[in-house]
Amino acid sequence: MKPIKPRRSVIYRLGDDPSSYDTAKDLAVDVLLFDLEDSVSPADKDAARSRMGKALAAGNFNGQERLIRINGLDTKFGADDLAFAAKAGVDGIMLCKVETARQMKEADDAVGAMGVPDGFRLWAMIETPKGVLAAEEIATSCPRMEGIAIGLGDLSRGLGGFRRPAPYRFPMLTALSTIALAAKAHGLVAIDSSFRDARDPNGFRAACLDGRELGYDGKAVGTQEQAAIADAAFGPTPQEIDWSKRVLAAVAAAPKGIQVKVDGQLIEPGYIDVARQIAEMAKWPRLGA
Numbered sequence: 001m002k003p004i005k006p007r008r009s010v011i012y013r014l015g016d017d018p019s020s021y022d023t024a025k026d027l028a029v030d031v032l033l034f035d036l037e038d039s040v041s042p043a044d045k046d047a048a049r050s051r052m053g054k055a056l057a058a059g060n061f062n063g064q065e066r067l068i069r070i071n072g073l074d075t076k077f078g079a080d081d082l083a084f085a086a087k088a089g090v091d092g093i094m095l096c097k098v099e100t101a102r103q104m105k106e107a108d109d110a111v112g113a114m115g116v117p118d119g120f121r122l123w124a125m126i127e128t129p130k131g132v133l134a135a136e137e138i139a140t141s142c143p144r145m146e147g148i149a150i151g152l153g154d155l156s157r158g159l160g161g162f163r164r165p166a167p168y169r170f171p172m173l174t175a176l177s178t179i180a181l182a183a184k185a186h187g188l189v190a191i192d193s194s195f196r197d198a199r200d201p202n203g204f205r206a207a208c209l210d211g212r213e214l215g216y217d218g219k220a221v222g223t224q225e226q227a228a229i230a231d232a233a234f235g236p237t238p239q240e241i242d243w244s245k246r247v248l249a250a251v252a253a254a255p256k257g258i259q260v261k262v263d264g265q266l267i268e269p270g271y272i273d274v275a276r277q278i279a280e281m282a283k284w285p286r287l288g289a
Contacts, residue, residue, distance in 0.1 A: 003283075004277065005030075006218075006231075006281070006284045006285075007031055007065070007147070007189050007191065008217070008230050008235055008284075009029040009226075009228075009230040009231050010029070010031040010218055010219065010220050011024075011029045011032060011221050012033040012035060012069070012221070013035070014032060014033060014034045014035055014052075015035030015036060015048060015052075024061075025059075025061045025064075028062075028231075028286060029221065030064065030218065031218070032061070032064045032066050033068075033069055033094065034067070034090070036048055045080075046080075052084075053088060056088050063285075066090040067091060067092050068081070068092075069093070069095075069096055069125065070096070072095065072097055091121060092122055092146060093111070093122060094122075094123040094124070094125050095123070096125045096151075097131070098124040098125060098126055098131055099130040099131040100137070101134065101137040101138050101140070103141075104122060104142050105141050105142050107142075108143065108145075112144075121144050121145070121146035121147075122144040122146060123145075123189075124138050124139075124141075124145070126179055127151035128158050129158050132174075135148065139182045139183060145186075147217075148182065148188055148189070148191070150175065150176060150190075150191070150192065152175075152194075153193070153196070155175060169210065176192070180214050180215035180216055184215050191220060192207070192216040193220060194219070194220040194221070195207055195226065198223055198225075198226065201225065201229060207219070208230050208233035212234050216234075217234060218230060218234050231287075235286075240278050243262070243275070243278070244276075244278035245279070247262050247271065248275050248276065248279060250267065
């Protein structure tokens, strides 16, 4: 089975504070999302690229996947962001406010012409009603597509639903499900939105667990504390790991073609696949954080 990369915690506040670049390498998260979009003021874009480039060139990262969120190619910053990211030594880019497959295809063609490595991947961030409706087209837009993230802040404002407190996600269920379905139908990673209130760890944990059940692989986080909660919520529990071990042991011991039961449950082929997936996830760092 192909190893499954952990994308449980995606920290995104790496742009608004110059010191965040220097401390990024020490963060215990799965993905570092360096931001050149909304958290960086228009007047600071050039300086942010310079600071970011120095931090990335210095290296010493602890195995985190590294992405750069860039401005749209239809903005005056997008082309410079893309050219910078293609040479920055990162694992890929996240294109913000994606609404059409054409936007991703243009980015794919551009980085291909720049000679990025084969492993360089593209991510789409969907933040508008139009983008949600085009989610499947976006998911199949280009060969380098790796994942889709949803941004509920801009999306809720676009729907006129910005008055509810952070835990109130039910009105966003259609959009959340649409994005997750589009990603999973085409083998992509799905990343849930950030959480509005950093002072509410219980609400954040509940949102993580909801996201996991909807099909999301991880969540955007703003702090190390939130990252620990997301790691635990999107990673396998000790009980799930124990179950997977017992399932795989029972299957291995059974005569060929004979189905087995574990805890009184018939283990059909789909459950064997789940057990194998959990066994791979059990190799991830920071389980039970």
